[in-house]
Amino acid sequence: MKFSGALPRRLKIILASLLLAGCATAGFIGMNEDELFGKTQIFDHKLSADSHGAAYYHQEVQPILENRCVVCHGCYDAPCQLKLSSADGIMRGASKQVVYNGTRLLASEPTRLGIDATTIEEWRAKDFFPVINERNQTSAINMANSVLYRMLALKANNPLPADDILDEDDFSLGLNRPQECPTSSEMHAYEEDHPLWGMPYALPALSANEYSTLSGWIKGGAPMAASPKLPKDIQQQVDDWESFLNETDNKHRLTARYVYEHWFLASLYFADTPLFNKDSYGTANTERPRFWFKLVRSATPPGFPIKPIPTRRPYDDPQLGISGQFYYRLMPDDSSVVAKTHMPYQLSSERMEWIRSMFIEPDYEVKELPGYDTDISANPFVAFEDIPISARYRFMLEEAEYTITGFIKGPVCRGQVALNVIDDHFWVFFVEPKHLSGSSYSEFLKSQSDNLKLPGTEESATGIVTNWIKYSWLHDKYLDALNAWLIDRFPGERRQSLSMLWRGDDHNPNAALTIFRHFDSSTVVKGTVGQPPKTAWLVDYSLLERIHYLLVAEFDVFGNIGHQLNTRLYMDFLRMEGEHNFLTLLPHDERVRLANYWYRDTSERVRKHLVNYEEHVLADPAIEYKTDHPKLELFGKIQTLLKDELDNKYTLADHVLPGELSVLNRLNSVRGRAATEMPEISILTLDNMNGSSQVFTILRNSGHSNLTGLLYEENNRLPAEDYLTIVPGILGSYPSAFYRLTSFRAEEFVNAIVNMQDDDDYEKMMDRFGVRRTSERFWQNSDDIRHWYSQHDPLNAGILDYNRLENR
Structure with a gap:
């Protein structure tokens, strides 16, 4: 220099x-x-x-x-x-x-x-x-x-x-x-x-x-x-993928466009572990990739320096003049891995063949590529109507954790407006793909393309009230049409059963997901984690696609208040749709009871929507219930059905000794005032006598009467229904508090939380067990947690964000 x-x-x-x-x-x-x-x-x-x-x-x-x-x-x-x-x-x-x-x-x-x-x-x-x-x-x-x-x-x-x-x-x-x-x-x-x-x-x-x-x-x-030169083996894989994504025939070009619009936020890496084998999900986590990549649209072809095209959204017109030529490129990402935006997604020769088998090899024709007019590009049911739905659904479903994580870990670092539309804790299941295959469902979705329009067609500067009325009407029309299609396909009556659920093809742990919301951030993990939650979703292709385009592809953090509020308003429909799909697996009386419970004190408009949903259920499910608690019974049936696929990474019993389990498990029974006093996300480190440590995350799940209030979430809060969930490992990106103690003091720590009644009790607990932001031990504790994270979950580990640390 x-x-x-x-x-x-x-x-x-x-x-x-x-x-x-x-x-x-x-x-x-x-x-x-x-x-x-x-x-x-x-x-x-x-x-x-x-x-x-x-x-x-x-x-x-x-x-x-x-x-x-x-x-x-x-x-x-x-x-x-x-x-x-x-x-x-x-x-x-x-x-x-x-x-x-x-x-x-x-x-x-x-x-x-x-x-x-x-x-x-x-x-x-x-x-x-x-x-x-x-x-x-x-x-x-x-x-x-x-x-x-x-x-x-x-x-x-x-x-x-x-x-x-x-x-x-x-x-x-x-x-x-x-x-x-x-x-x-x-x-x-x-x-x-x-x-x-x-x-x-x-x-x-x-x-x-x-x-x-x-x-x-x-x-x-x-x-x-400066960025290092890629090793030959990595560069060869980059070249192979860029060649594949830039093939010039229409089928390849449409496929590449679909892939890009779903991968543009992914933290891409190269590995040879098997893709869809249950054991490989654990094996893949034992090594941390040296190189990460982002998929971008570039004005320059492979072999030349990448020049990203700066459109607001991945489906916007690249505006490259008369030629309109652009290229999909894998851009090395040398930045530090930050937990909030880190979404690892594996590339390999197997992945490429998997995409070929679904998108390229099937016998269909793409006569004309869709344009970039917003009415087309912002509506995936129009833009990609030529691609078989079976391919599109499988593409998102096989990596469902990544797909759903997109709306959690996208650019929405502070997402209360987008996230106060979901519960603090719920499970997600998926419809078996074979039930959505065939030309009948494809033709139905094509016919509903106008009714399935998303707010992204209004771009980033939009009004609020008129759009709410419009999209409410369009969604009602879609439900009416769906009901008519189901009656036509299932004459007489429709008998929902557990066969409707995707079982992960007997090997894929993405078959069940858990979502935790932490006020203005959220986390998605595989498995049915924590206590049986208040709500659950059953997601089909059209719902999964709309969630992605609403909250990932079209959401603009730089958009105006109208755009952001419309996004949140539209998500009301999608949440109710996912919940309603789950309710169809329950008897009529339980459906009505739960819907009324989930939507206490809500508006007449929402109640009308709920009635409309219930009218569309053609019959009770073909599921035998034997107890007075059908929802809990259904959860048990699903967990039994998926027992070989469920991920146990966050199951407490699999990570602690029986004595510790009996102590720590008491935190899962904490409800009401004691839970309310706890932060959204707390990280607990237990130091063992042998010099090792175990790390746990304690989550506060906040109770609400309903989630339909746009800007008045506090008015719907029900602190008496707050509860805690403790899981092994690190979950979430924004810890609010740290606790550290020797394992033989675990019972004292749990007792302090169980008996907590007010802020003074919390302060006393912190005095005994907390590592406050002012503590001389703060940075050493921070370093120890990061080291533990990197050692125990190297693929997913990222730098935690301290902007939400509490001061009490």
Whole structure:
């Protein structure tokens, strides 16, 4: 790295004295930034991947950034949009623009890293400002003109107060806290006004060694590492996939378009483990891939540098002029693996043959490719009507955990508007594909393409009330048509039975999923995890496809409030549809009772919808019930049916000794006030006498009278119905609290929670067992948890996000 000429002697003295004092500032009377630091000079800080500087960055600097900085600066809701999870993010810098603005009347311009701009100059034009020095490259200026360094120095000189709980007068906490995003020229005022707001914010300072390493790195010009050259075997697989996805005949092109619109968020990796073998799901988790990829549309063909096409949505017109030529490319993703956005999906030669067998080999014709007019591209039942439904359904179903995770781990880092439409805990099952095969169902869905329109056809700036009325009417028409089709196909009566359920083909653990909602984030895992939940969904092809397009493909985090609220309103229909499908497996009286219970105190409009659903049920199911609790009996029947497919990764009894099980299992009986006092997600570490540790997640599932209230979720809360679920391992991306204790104190810990009555009781419990954000043990505990996660679940492990840590 080149350094510019000598500094004036006066400036050297000023900077040296300021740096020795630990507080560099540009606020000198009579001197502007150009006079003090020199003219702006933007350059690439990435060194060759095989250089000594790149090795130092990977070995010494990046681990500190990941463990101390990315924990708050890794997702869309990172403060000031500063993403420190990659070299490109560090060089891009920060912005004063707030992504999550719940009152935005007009859609804003997207600022997706690696997509919406590809050079630092382009990001500066979008009002991003540097956090590392972009002026004269001298050691002194590299530190004095670095927002990143000065934030670290501010914390080093002003450590957290000694109190266990931070004073809210000193710290602004919570997701909706006002953000201060100072530029280098504004840092002096920030330091004066907020001396306690150094980085890591509201967390313990870096150790002396960590601080020295980052300071030395910034002083040396903050050199980073360019992407390494892919090994030959990986590059060959990339070439094979890019060749397959860019075949020019219509059948291949339509297939590639469908694949892209379902994979564009995936964390793709290469592995040779068998795809659809129950044992392989565990085997695949024993190694962590070295390389990750994103599937993008590029203006450049294979063999040339990738140039992503920055459309808002994956189905938008690429707008490449007369030729309209673009290419599907696998773009290496060098960023740190962040749990919130990490969705691993395996590529292999077996995967490619699987896609060929479903999409290419069947005898059908694609006479004309669909265009990119929104009425077509935003409606998958129109755009992909030529592809057999059996292929489309299987494509999503075989990896159902990934498919459903898309609407949980997409760009919605803060998704209350999208997620307060689902319960805090429920199970998901799927309709057997053979019941949806054949031309009859395909023709039916084609005939319903207009009724199955999604809000995405309105794009990112839309109204609310008129669209709700319209989509309510369209959904009612679809249900009426579906009822008529069922009567025609099943003359006389329809007898639902357990044969309707997909059994995972006797090997696939995706046959049953569990979804946990954590207020404004959520988690999807395989298996029937936790206690029998209040609700469940039974999902068929059309519902699965609509969920994907509503909450993944068409959801725009930069859209206006109308777009986001319409998305949430439409999801009401899809949730009720999934719940209704499940209810059809129960007797009439139980269906009505549960529907009334799930939708207590709801509006007349929703009640009318529920009545409409019940009228469409042609007969009671062909399932024999013997108890007074049909729903619980049905859950038991399904679990027995799927016993060989169910994933037991989060089954407590499979991971602890009998004595520990009897103690920890008591947490699964905690309901009401004690549960309400607990955070959404807590991580418990039990240290054993042999020096090993076990990690558990404690979840609070919040009770609601119904989920149809758009903006008034608190009005529907029923704290008396809150309950806890404890699972082995790490579940969720945003922990609110950490607890750590030796295993022989587990009973004390459980008793403290069981007997909790108020905030004072919780505070006392934290005093005894908690690792607060102010604790001297905080970073060591954080490092231990990350190490445990990487060791025990290497494929899925990612950096947890601390933006929701509590302060109590």
